[in-house]
Amino acid sequence: MALQRQEIDLHGYTVAEALFRLEQIIPLSYSKGVDELLVIHGKGEGVLRSEVLSFLRSGYCRQYVQSVQPGDQYRLDGGQGVVKVIFKIMKVAELKKKSFPVRYIDVNDSKIEKISDDTKAMVDDKKRRGKDRYLKMVNNNKINNKG
Incomplete structure (x- = not known):
């Protein structure tokens, strides 16, 4: 079974807009069974990078996210400009609850x-x-x- 990957490009967004988009896509991706989300925030001054990392490690995301891997530490394409989010595996009981x-x-x-x-x-x-x-x-x- 192939991994399901998704990516979101946050270039050009303000911090508030970027966090809002992440707040929407994280639970949606999780509920769709996506395994990994590549968050592209860009290299720039690092303001967006630090806020994105803080958000992904926050209590809100813990229910969905297994690990957060900054690109520079894990040698991902894009280096400091990306973060890989690995989602938790959804249990069968959760799948039954996830009806909308x-x-x-x-x-x-x-x-x-x-x-x-x-x-x-x-x-x-x-x-x-x-x-x-x-x-x-x-x-x-x-x-x-x-x-």
């Missing part, structure tokens, strides 16, 4: 204030079509059962 449920929005919920009228109309239309299909199916079954 579909979220349904109740447009009549008082907590939701900023749903446009178009969105409400679309949701109501889908509900109505669903009911119509169900009633049609029930009526067809009643007709078929009589004959």
Whole structure:
């Protein structure tokens, strides 16, 4: 079985933008079963490098990351400009938990204030079509059962 590798290039991003992108890609890559993530931060002055390394070693990432390997210490292509992230192996029990449920929005919920009228109309239309299909199916079954 071949290793699944992914890479993310953070050249040109501010520290905040880079960390935000990492915060998104780390759990996503882990849940998809990626084995290694190559983070390209560039050589530059090292500000982004140190922040990326700190973030990857933080408590947030520990649940996903097995090890963090700076390119200069592990003789990776790209040297000081890259970091290799090796993900933990996902256990079978975790795989079963990692389903991403579909979220349904109740447009009549008082907590939701900023749903446009178009969105409400679309949701109501889908509900109505669903009911119509169900009633049609029930009526067809009643007709078929009589004959």
